[in-house]
């Protein structure tokens with residue numbers, strides 16, 4: 001498979017340009033177009049050397065949001081020996097550009113475009129840029145929710161290129177999902193998949209469900225239904241969808257329309273009120 005993963009490059013918008021028009025923040029969703037990935041909205045992180053980050057999703061309102069999504073840019077020689085500050089957090093890394101090395105326990109893994117790592121809570125991992133150009137990757141973090149009688153999942157490393165997408169029935173392969181974990185594996189409480197639409201592919205109904213989403217467009221173009229609106233999106237754009245935000249889309253060719261999709265799965269919703277998690281505390 002040819003690698004085509006759009007990665008933001010930063011820079012500053014020219015002073016004579018009006019970078020307006022496509023960024024949207026509503027009660028149900030947010031769109032961060034690729035033009036918003038400028039130098040002036042980056043952060044640095046404790047424990048990371050020569051690294052900057054665009055944080056494009058984060059929990060905001062108590063129980064309501066479950067995850068954070070970072071776009072990481074690690075300069076040559078940069079990286080981290082202490083990347084994850086929270087022992088309860090699990091993570092997924094997805095590499096879009098450059099070369100790196102991930103050390104997971106005692107094992108080293110080479111990283112390149114398409115590399116995917118699931119990092120279990122409390123796992124010992126480090127990552128370094130081992131090449132001469134920036135290493136760019138997505139880092140999705142979530143507090144793992146243990147479930148009684150179910151073991152915590154193990155960390156693993158794979159590649160987009162090595163996992164066969166599964167076609168949605170009845171779509172002639174125009175809508176397929178690359179699943180990096182077995183959907184029936186109850187140990188996992190989040191899925192980070194890649195959804196691929198060939199030209200002509202559609203989600204033909206408004207999916208409206210309890211799962212939250214973060215969608216980063218890796219390749220191509222599409223038109224997305226988000227709540228009451230139709231929004232044009234292309235490679236490098238990000239969409240954040242709250243639980244129950246209605247969603248549908250069609251691919252707008254000529255290339256495949258592909259996105260990295262976060263979704264929380266396989267757990268009870270947290271209940272509020274007396275007796276729930278210590279009299280309604282966020283827990």
Ligand SMILES: NC(=O)N[C@H](N)C(=O)O
Pocket residue numbers: 195207211213247261263
């Ligand atoms: N917007 C989406 O791609 N949603 C997926 N069908 C999903 O919820 O898995």
